[in-house]
Amino acid sequence: MSSQMPVSEAYSACVLSCPDTCAYVVTVENGRVVRVRGDPRHPYTLGRCCPKGYPHVLRTYHQHRLRHPLSRNETGNFVRIAWDEALDETAEWMREAKKRYGPQSVGIYSGSGNDGMPPRLAARFANAFGCRMMPGIVEICFEGPYEGARSNVGPFPPHELSDCVDSQCIVIWGTDKFESSLHTKQVIQQAIDRGAKLIVMDPRRTPHAKMADTYTTIRPGTDAALALGIANEIIRRDLYDHDFVNKHVLVFEEYRTRAAEYDKERVSEITWVEPDTIEKIAVAFATHGPALTATAPAGMNHYTNGTWAARTVHSLLADGVEEPCLRQNASGHSETSWSEAWATG
Numbered sequence: 391m392s393s394q395m396p397v398s399e400a401y402s403a404c405v406l407s408c409p410d411t412c413a414y415v416v417t418v419e420n421g422r423v424v425r426v427r428g429d430p431r432h433p434y435t436l437g438r439c440c441p442k443g444y445p446h447v448l449r450t451y452h453q454h455r456l457r458h459p460l461s462r463n464e465t466g467n468f469v470r471i472a473w474d475e476a477l478d479e480t481a482e483w484m485r486e487a488k489k490r491y492g493p494q495s496v497g498i499y500s501g502s503g504n505d506g507m508p509p510r511l512a513a514r515f516a517n518a519f520g521c522r523m524m525p526g527i528v529e530i531c532f533e534g535p536y537e538g539a540r541s542n543v544g545p546f547p548p549h550e551l552s553d554c555v556d557s558q559c560i561v562i563w564g565t566d567k568f569e570s571s572l573h574t575k576q577v578i579q580q581a582i583d584r585g586a587k588l589i590v591m592d593p594r595r596t597p598h599a600k601m602a603d604t605y606t607t608i609r610p611g612t613d614a615a616l617a618l619g620i621a622n623e624i625i626r627r628d629l630y631d632h633d634f635v636n637k638h639v640l641v642f643e644e645y646r647t648r649a650a651e652y653d654k655e656r657v658s659e660i661t662w663v664e665p666d667t668i669e670k671i672a673v674a675f676a677t678h679g680p681a682l683t684a685t686a687p688a689g690m691n692h693y694t695n696g697t698w699a700a701r702t703v704h705s706l707l708a709d710g711v712e713e714p715c716l717r718q719n720a721s722g723h724s725e726t727s728w729s730e731a732w733a734t735g
């Protein structure tokens with residue numbers, strides 16, 4: 391009788407720190423994962439994974455992967471210890487710190503590279519212990535723009551990324567969706583194939599920049615000024631949706647007054663974007679809808695004014711030419727995406 395276990399398939403998802411959470415079909419042979427491929431049945435990731443996803447097999451069994459606890463000995467070198475010993479030692483240190491200094495003296499850091507269940511379970515553990523999770527990738531990199539967007543509109547209404555296929559004007563603002571967002575790239579391409587205009591603002595000449603109808607570089611860190619300049623052009627030319635503004639926008643007059651300080655010549659000096667280009671972007675955005683603004687929670691957020699830059703870009707919503715959407719990831723969670731904004735105009 392053969393001692394070999396049968397080949398089987400299991401269903402999983404990519405756990406890297408990436409919101410796409412690609413759905414996987416995992417082939418297991420003799421108790422070992424031998425292949426990972428995208429699950430074509432998933433409606434969002436459609437069987438496509440990026441080059442970071444496919445090598446999960448190598449990552450899992452790599453000889454340098456840490457698979458057991460290590461402890462530093464008297465000579466300063468790491469030596470392998472048993473799991474029980476490591477857990478007892480850690481528990482003792484945490485108990486002692488809690489007794490002497492209180493639970494908040496302990497910090498738990500989950501790092502990045504694994505955005506699956508472990509950080510969530512660690513957060514629940516921290517909650518039960520009474521300490522806090524130390525800021526991780528989400529808090530450091532993403533929370534600023536999320537907060538900026540939430541300040542404008544509160545919780546986001548649901549919207550499928552796939553709806554964005556119907557967009558007629560796509561503004562890619564400071565992000566490389568071509569090389570870093572496999573599934574958004576797909577949707578953008580489908581919209582372009584249906585005749586959508588493509589506008590790209592980016593200090594780098596990205597692949598999407600090369601195929602854009604309008605491309606401009608921008609002085610890094612000046613996104614808020616550009617957003618106000620675009621808003622000013624839309625309002626000045628009376629291209630905004632009055633009905634939407636009357637029904638849904640608070641303090642629009644204050645917003646109009648503030649935006650009016652950012653005429654295209656002044657904005658050009660601040661941002662290095664040509665005045666004609668600012669005008670062209672504003673007109674296309676407001677008149678060639680439905681429009682989609684694709685940004686990222688990184689990029690413009692990595693400046694001291696990042697949260698406000700994100701809020702200002704998101705404020706183009708106040709002109710009634712866009713509304714935010716939710717993106718559904720492969721694990722079925724809904725994640726707020728302040729960045730993919732869907733226009734009604």
Ligand code: SF4
Pocket residue numbers: 404405406408409410411412438439440441442443444572
């Ligand atoms: S796109 Fe994101 S979720 Fe999909 S395989 Fe790559 S890293 Fe993983």
